[in-house]
Amino acid sequence: MKRRDFLKGCLIGGAAASLGVPxxxxxxxxxxxxxxxxxxxxxxxxxxxxxxxxxxCNKEQKLPEPDVPFDDTSVFKEHxxxxxxxxxxxxxxxxxxxxxxxxxxxxxxxxxxxxxxTSCFVNAYTKTGEGAVIYDSKVCVGCRTxxxxxxxxxxxxxxxxxxxxxxxxxxxxxxxRLKFGKPPACVEICPREALTFGLRFxxxxxxxxxxxxxxxxxxxxxxGEKELGGTSWLYLSRVPxxxxxxxxxxxxxxxxxxxxxxxxxxPMVLTIWPAxxxxxxxxxxxxxxxxxxxxxxxxxxxxxK
Amino acid sequence: xxxxxxxxxxxxxxxxxxxxxxxxRGITVPDNVTLHSQSKLYEPFNFPHAKHIxxxxxxxxxxxxxxxxxxxxxxxxxxxxxxxxxxxxxCRGCHQSDPFSxxxxxxxxxxxxxxxxxxxxxxxxxxxxxxxxxxxKGPIACQACHVYTKAGAAFYNTGExxxxxxxxxxxxxxx
Numbered sequence: 001m002k003r004r005d006f007l008k009g010c011l012i013g014g015a016a017a018s019l020g021v022p023x024x025x026x027x028x029x030x031x032x033x034x035x036x037x038x039x040x041x042x043x044x045x046x047x048x049x050x051x052x053x054x055x056x057c058n059k060e061q062k063l064p065e066p067d068v069p070f071d072d073t074s075v076f077k078e079h080x081x082x083x084x085x086x087x088x089x090x091x092x093x094x095x096x097x098x099x100x101x102x103x104x105x106x107x108x109x110x111x112x113x114x115x116x117x118t119s120c121f122v123n124a125y126t127k128t129g130e131g132a133v134i135y136d137s138k139v140c141v142g143c144r145t146x147x148x149x150x151x152x153x154x155x156x157x158x159x160x161x162x163x164x165x166x167x168x169x170x171x172x173x174x175x176x177r178l179k180f181g182k183p184p185a186c187v188e189i190c191p192r193e194a195l196t197f198g199l200r201f202x203x204x205x206x207x208x209x210x211x212x213x214x215x216x217x218x219x220x221x222x223x224g225e226k227e228l229g230g231t232s233w234l235y236l237s238r239v240p241x242x243x244x245x246x247x248x249x250x251x252x253x254x255x256x257x258x259x260x261x262x263x264x265x266x267p268m269v270l271t272i273w274p275a276x277x278x279x280x281x282x283x284x285x286x287x288x289x290x291x292x293x294x295x296x297x298x299x300x301x302x303x304x305k
Numbered sequence: 306x307x308x309x310x311x312x313x314x315x316x317x318x319x320x321x322x323x324x325x326x327x328x329x330r331g332i333t334v335p336d337n338v339t340l341h342s343q344s345k346l347y348e349p350f351n352f353p354h355a356k357h358i359x360x361x362x363x364x365x366x367x368x369x370x371x372x373x374x375x376x377x378x379x380x381x382x383x384x385x386x387x388x389x390x391x392x393x394x395x396c397r398g399c400h401q402s403d404p405f406s407x408x409x410x411x412x413x414x415x416x417x418x419x420x421x422x423x424x425x426x427x428x429x430x431x432x433x434x435x436x437x438x439x440x441x442k443g444p445i446a447c448q449a450c451h452v453y454t455k456a457g458a459a460f461y462n463t464g465e466x467x468x469x470x471x472x473x474x475x476x477x478x479x480x
Contacts, residue, residue: 046427046431048434050447052461055460055461055462056460058462059460065462065468066462066468067468068468069461069462069463069464069466069467069468070460070461070462070463071447071448071461071463072463180407181406181407181410182405182406182407183405187405188405190427191426191427191430192427192430192431192434193423193424193426193427193431196405196421197405197410198405198410199410202415202420206420206421209420209421210421213380
């Protein structure tokens with residue numbers, strides 16, 4: 001009777017814990033960004049693919065020498081992605097209506113609720129009040145979980161470093177510029193203001209205003225306003241976002257919403273489960289050992305007989 | 306009576322002047338404008354203003370409502386239907402060279418309509434390139450106007466600073 005009560009209690013307690021504990025942390029995932037967070041509105045209709053932003057990024061972040069000069073347009077033959085040598089790249093896409101091919105700059109989008117930050121188990125990542133997603137490479141253990149977690153495939157890895165490889169990505173020029181209220185290097189050099197720097201909330205209004213004023217120029221959508229809970233970098237485009245390599249299937253839920261149920265279970269698993277299952281194990285095997293021993297003993301005795 | 310006559314004459318003169326384009330009023334119109342005189346990355350170059358006046362003929366095409374024929378754009382004439390010519394017509398008179406500085410963003414007057422005014426650099430590049438594309442005439446490529454200085458060539462890793470050991474096609478990790 002006592003054993004049955006104990007098991008019942010365990011089951012009820014476990015069920016309550018599994019439902020009750022995480023429900024407190026259910027509220028995460030509704031963060032709409034810091035009020036003073038800065039952002040960049042990328043107007044792809046203005047970009048002419050001059051690659052000046054790539055050159056500026058290379059010099060500002062003191063990145064290694066590129067493979068080809070920054071005024072070489074042959075790089076547009078393929079769709080490049082960010083790497084340890086280039087925190088930003090501009091790609092050219094096909095215009096399906098025979099118009100000028102659109103270009104899009106690619107870099108970290110600095111999510112309001114970054115997937116990389118959520119996934120990092122050593123807390124190397126920080127979302128600063130200014131809106132930048134930065135990371136501490138001294139803390140980074142090079143596990144590359146953030147590279148898997150990032151929905152935009154942005155973090156790159158210093159594969160060239162044999163002994164201390166770390167993750168590498170755009171940091172919004174945080175340490176040299178953003179922290180001091182200055183725009184990132186790419187924005188400053190952009191000749192056509194395809195990149196507009198400002199408060200994220202202002203940029204969203206500005207983007208909608210541009211769409212309203214010149215509706216023929218844009219698709220009525222600001223990519224990054226709502227995607228994955230919102231990003232600091234926002235995109236305007238003449239063609240649907242998917243045609244310039246922006247994934248429209250990511251949805252509006254931040255990455256943390258997909259994993260919070262699991263993460264909410266972690267404390268329960270770590271604290272309750274060991275006690276619960278050891279208890280069950282002990283109870284389940286309480287008489288068994290003795291019985292087995294007895295049985296063996298009797299077998300031996302049988303053999304003797 | 307005499308006083309009224311004087312005022313009337315004054316008004317007539319003002320009205321008369323208003324119909325005369327600024328060019329004839331002795332406002333100096335430069336034939337050539339040297340652009341990029343402060344740049345570190347590019348050599349200064351000449352913008353042939355006189356040539357553009359002859360080709361385009363309409364000042365407001367580039368100068369918006371500040372000079373030439375009144376603005377025709379339906380969006381602009383909501384306010385600028387009767388705007389008279391302005392004293393300052395140069396690009397830098399309205400377009401800031403540093404619109405993204407902390408001070409500029411903080412002190413932005415959010416009550417005015419033109420919140421989304423392009424910077425000086427952007428205004429020029431967009432005006433020049435977009436028109437050249439439309440007219441299929443005039444330079445579009447970067448190098449057609451901008452000649453690198455030594456610092457510029459180093460910045461873009463081009464010319465004498467071009468990467469020497471071009472690696473075999475493998476550089477893009479994780480395709």
